[in-house]
Amino acid sequence: MGCLEKLPYEVILRNSSFSECRDYVKENFREIYTVPPGYKIFDVHIIGVPPVTIGVEGDTIVFPYTKPCHGTFLVKVKSADEALKIRQNSYKKSQKK
Amino acid sequence: MGIDKNADSALLVLGCPQVPVQTTVVLYIASRLKKAGIKTVIAGTPSAGMLIKYADYDGYYVDEVKDLDAIIDLITEKDVSYPLCFVFIHNDAGISYAATMNSVMKSVIYPVIFGKNAEELSGQIDFECEKISAVAVHNPKPLINAVNRVIKWDA
Numbered sequence: 001m002g003c004l005e006k007l008p009y010e011v012i013l014r015n016s017s018f019s020e021c022r023d024y025v026k027e028n029f030r031e032i033y034t035v036p037p038g039y040k041i042f043d044v045h046i047i048g049v050p051p052v053t054i055g056v057e058g059d060t061i062v063f064p065y066t067k068p069c070h071g072t073f074l075v076k077v078k079s080a081d082e083a084l085k086i087r088q089n090s091y092k093k094s095q096k097k
Numbered sequence: 098m099g100i101d102k103n104a105d106s107a108l109l110v111l112g113c114p115q116v117p118v119q120t121t122v123v124l125y126i127a128s129r130l131k132k133a134g135i136k137t138v139i140a141g142t143p144s145a146g147m148l149i150k151y152a153d154y155d156g157y158y159v160d161e162v163k164d165l166d167a168i169i170d171l172i173t174e175k176d177v178s179y180p181l182c183f184v185f186i187h188n189d190a191g192i193s194y195a196a197t198m199n200s201v202m203k204s205v206i207y208p209v210i211f212g213k214n215a216e217e218l219s220g221q222i223d224f225e226c227e228k229i230s231a232v233a234v235h236n237p238k239p240l241i242n243a244v245n246r247v248i249k250w251d252a
Contacts, residue, residue: 017189037197038173045169049196066193068142068165069113 007042012062013074018048021064021074029055029062033086041082048072059083100133100181100248101205107181110165110198111141111149112191116212118237119185120148125241126183126209127158129250136160138179140168169197178202183229187212192221199224207247211240 013021025032034051046052047066055062059080066072107130109123127137138161139149146162153159171177182204184195195208210219210230219230229247231239 018193037193037200038169040173045166045173045197047169047190047197048193050200066190068111068145068190068194069115071188071190072193 007077007079010076011073012076013072015071016074018064018066018072021072022048022051022053024074025053025055025062025064029057031056033089035086041086042077042079054086056083056086061086100130100135100250102251104135104180104205106136106138106179107183108168108179108198108202108204109137109139110168110182110184110194111139111145112185112187112194113142114145114148116187117235118211118233118240119145119187120152121237122209122211122240122244123149123185124152124158125237126244127153129248130181131158133251135181138163138168140165169201172198172201179204181205181207183207183209186210186218187214188218189221192218195222196224199226209240209244 013024032053032055034053037048037050037052039046041063046063048064060076060078061082062076064072065075130137137159139146139159140163142165149159150162182198182202184198186192186195186208199206206226208222208226208228210228211233213234215230215232219228222228227247229243231243233240
């Protein structure tokens with residue numbers, strides 16, 4: 001996981017499918033962004049099937065992290081800089097009502 | 098469908114080497130590509146790469162073995178591309194890698210789907226491509242047959 005491993009992160013879902021992680025983000029977070037596959041967050045590229053959804057909640061980012069042997073993990077990392085970067089980029093934003 | 102004669106290189110993206118047929122079919126495709134004059138680059142996890150490296154110790158079939166994360170970094174950050182890309186799939190993560198490769202490269206993508214759940218996984222690929230798929234775990238022949246049904250090798 002590279003530098004991400006050095007950050008305090010929380011695993012929300014483990015050994016899941018990509019679509020399970022996407023559904024979880026859509027159902028549980030209000031501020032959701034759609035990014036292209038390969039989008040770099042911290043030092044990792046998001047591997048996934050479009051639409052790739054990531055959730056932002058205050059300074060916390062929730063995103064899928066795929067490992068070839070273990071499927072997809074949904075991880076939660078606090079980073080004010082990354083949250084700001086995602087908000088400033090013109091990725092499609094959807095707001096849950 | 099024949100292999101594009103203008104293609105000079107192919108990227109073979111390997112999944113976890115948990116299913117035995119993967120290494121054999123990777124080397125089979127690499128050998129056919131090599132005969133057609135196409136440079137082959139393997140991208141995989143360290144263990145998947147090691148299996149290939151020592152199975153083709155003198156590099157008869159494979160030109161380069163690279164780390165999967167490093168290749169993704171090159172493609173997304175440095176605009177490196179390969180005209181052909183075979184993505185080996187036996188689990189949900191493989192589907193994610195195939196969709197990502199389809200999104201980040203303007204390549205002809207061939208998903209190579211195998212393992213016990215090959216049919217179900219094949220149904221999850223919704224981008225335009227020619228799928229190579231067979232229920233194959235230990236015996237590579239069904240998957241080799243599927244490769245040859247989809248690709249008409251010139252050499």
